[in-house]
Amino acid sequence: MGKLTTLSFKAAIAPGTYQDGEGLMLVVKSAKSRSWQVRVQVDGKRRDFGLGSAGKVSLSAARAKAQELRTLYQSGVDPVAKKRADKLARLSIPTFREAAKLVHDEQKAGWRNVKHRADWLSSLERLAFDHIGDERIDLVDVPMVRDLLLPIWLEKPETARRVRQRVKAVLDWAAAKGFRTSLDLSGLNKGLPRQPKGDNHFAAMDYVKVPSFIAAVKAAPETTGRLALLFTIYTAARSGEVRGATWGEIDLDAKLWTIAGIRMKAGKEHIVPLPAPAVKILKHLAEARKGGKGEVIFIGTKERPISDMTMSKVLRDMSEPFTVHGFRSSFKDWAVESTGFPDAVSEAALAHLDKDRVRAAYRRTDFLKMRGDLMAAWANFVDGGGGVVRDITEPARLAG
Secondary structure, eight states: OOSOOHHHHHHOOSSEEEEEETTEEEEEEETTEEEEEEEEEETTEEEEEEEEETTTSOHHHHHHHHHHHHHHHHTTOOHHHHHHHHHHHHHHOOBHHHHHHHHHHHHGGGOOOHHHHHHHHHHHHHHTHHHHTTSBGGGOOHHHHHHHHHHHHTTOHHHHHHHHHHHHHHHHHHHHTTSSOOOOOTTGGGGSOOOOOOOSOOOOOOGGGHHHHHHHHHHSOOOHHHHHHHHHHHHTOOHHHHHTOBGGGEETTTTEEEEOGGGSTTSSOEEEEOOHHHHHHHHHHHTTOOSOTTOBSSBOGGGOBOOHHHHHHHHHHTTOOOOSTHHHHHHHHHHHHHOOOOHHHHHHHTTOOOSOHHHHHHOOOOOHHHHHHHHHHHHHIIIIIOOBOOOTTSTTOOBO
16 A cells, blocks of 8 residues: 555645655645656666646556556556557558558459449549548548438439448458447438338430430530530430540540440440530530540539539439439430330440340440441430431431
């Protein structure tokens, strides 16, 4: 038991050193300047460590701290070195942005799907970094994750699900690395609105109504979002392919758009024959381009590609309950019901892989010429040209 008592500890105000035992001492410089120190033997040498002000650290707390320090030394741990290491560890903890990039670099080699490899990090850049990118990874909590998911939770439930999984993967990696403790996201749904059940199909506009919709978009004031939506409809492309399109992918003379496999869902290069209205949009936008081949075509804020919400907003502003992706279904329905083109041609236009592996292995064509005719017919239809394509030998000719 220590020599000091609660009463003698409080009464010790005269300058001097008051021993409690086992190296613990109360050092008094004046009635207002009293502090705790503990003396230990380290490799035969005496070392004194401060334990804090006596005005803030009680006698019992000082004894506990002294015992903790002695125990560390007895186990071979240098408290000073440990304190420095802990401080260094805190300084080296990455932000969520830095951690996500490290996870991507470490794990991408194991992902067979090239499209997934590219989309994994870009989805976090678009939808998470603005919210938690600069937060230290050990400080990210459930409310932060909830807030970043809320804007897309009902609008894009599948995208929200993927972002949530990827955020969790980064947090789990950080826990495994010792940067933080595990974060339980199992109750996250309770803080978000209930997602309506559906058939997982993208809401698509009846192709018969697309021409009047196109006319309405053209009649509205021009915005990058509207031009991008028109281009997406004319080419029947995925919105992500359009948003990430660069001038280096475009050959205006040949009227072709070549998308690298890394940007495609199937991981294979895809060549899109550009119909005249799509070329017209590109030439219009080319007047403002700066000349770099890697320059994005549809530019949003801060010289970055437009977000996935930009085109969706055009539909919302026009009170249309459809999705951008749904126009691919509109195109497919039109191709099946109103043209004589083989199904394989419209499937190739949509960059769908043939699920019959044997048939796909023997196919040696991508139907580029026929797809060019098909896209020209589609553009003519949605621009109000009307008619039905009947003759597959001359598919670009529209019957009245």
